[in-house]
Amino acid sequence: MKVKRYLVNDMSEAMIKIKNELGMDAVILNTRKIKTGGFLGLFKKTVLEVVAAIDEPVLPKKTRQVSENNSRPEHVQPVKEPVVVNSEMMELKKMVQILIEKVDHIEHTERAVQVDSEPAKESVYIDYLKEKDIQESIAKKIMEIVQRQISINEKNHESILNAMKVIAREYLGEVKTIDRDLPGNPGIYLFLGPTGVGKTTTLAKIAARLTLVENKSIGLITADTYRIAAVEQLKTYSEILGIPLEVIYEASELESALYKFKDKDYVLIDTAGRSHKSKELQSDFDELMQFIDHATIFLVMSMTTGFKDMKNIIDSYKFLEEYRLLFTKLDEATAYGNILNLKVLTGKPLSYVTTGQSVPDDIEEADREKIIQIIFDEA
Ligand SMILES: Nc1nc2c(ncn2[C@@H]2O[C@H](COP(=O)(O)OP(=O)(O)O)[C@@H](O)[C@H]2O)c(=O)[nH]1
Ligand SMILES: [Mg+2]
Structure with a gap:
């Protein structure tokens, strides 16, 4: 059994990759939308995660049975009837789902650590502000002040974002009703x-x-x-x-x-x-x-x-x-x-x-x- 995870833009892209790499008999175990890249929910891109598996036909029958006997859950028959394959797939499906939850957790923690230790370049923040329709010249001014205000060792995403907001709030000035x-x-x-x-x-x-x-x-x-x-x-x-x-x-x-x-x-x-x-x-x-x-x-x-x-x-x-x-x-x-x-x-x-x-x-x-x-x- 070979399991592979694909990050793609859509299902048709996934199908092409899966057919090419795993062949026509591959089975899709799980699909879901996930966000990749970015930090703490910002600048993220949504992609499709597709987990597919193929009952590997490469090994000679004998060896295959041995190796499978070692890894397969007890109740699965050594001889492969279509029904058995199905139940094996079901089992795998469950495992994949549990695994995905775990991976999710790990990825999240990793991302948080990454954010804290390695701040994004100023240009990324300028782009972020521009995405909010803030004019580039103003975005640059804001980031200049941020650079001056925050000492290097406290430069993490959180503090940069907060500083941007404080400066923008100052720019908004007084309110007269x-x-x-x-x-x-x-x-x-x-x-x-x-x-x-x-x-x-x-x-x-x-x-x-x-x-x-x-x-x-x-x-x-x-x-x-x-x-x-x-x-x-x-x-x-x-x-x-x-x-x-x-x-x-x-x-x-x-x-x-x-x-x-x-x-x-x-x-x-x-x-x-x-x-x-x-x-x-x-x-x-x-x-x-x-x-x-x-x-x-x-x-x-x-x-x-x-x-x-x-x-x-x-x-x-x-x-x-x-x-x-x-x-x-x-x-x-x-x-x-x-x-x-x-x-x-x-x-x-x-x-x-x-x-x-x-x-x-x-x-x-x-x-x-x-x-x-x-x-x-x-x-
Ligand atoms: N969605 C939305 N429509 C508004 C708002 N303020 C005014 N309008 C609508 O805009 C249209 C023009 O408003 P009006 O007061 O006659 O504009 P004036 O020509 O500047 O006096 C009307 O259909 C209003 O109901 C607002 O805050 N939101
Ligand atoms: Mg009017």
């Missing part, structure tokens, strides 16, 4: 960003929270009158929440709208999304700002937007001196490195993140701890 702001009279907040990213929905979520949870008085203003549906959308929320809404068709109407809300704690202003390629972005903004002393701006970005487009959007708003980053649609994204990328690119504080369509539930303060967790895939 409305409820932590000093009271303005009132505090005026402007929601800017491309069409469809979730400005109106997010504004409604924040308004709802400020009213329902913080007991604050709110006024809503919408300058998005390009589409009737856009006005209706905010009107519906304002009715449900019992928060007054002013619709302005021209920037000049902002003055009287703001006057009406002068006793409110917060005024949230929704704007029309424009393409970030539009030259009017700045003039639209300047027009509104003629009538506002001071406004805090939320630049709303969807996590479904790729880095290149996000960068273009940021560029198109470069006339803004201050703003806060607000990321929507985290529920639709697969990697979250762009939160870090955008933070590093702009240097602007994070504020909220939104995680679904439901008002008011699907919004959270941009908790750095949680963001690190999702960037590093641990949520």
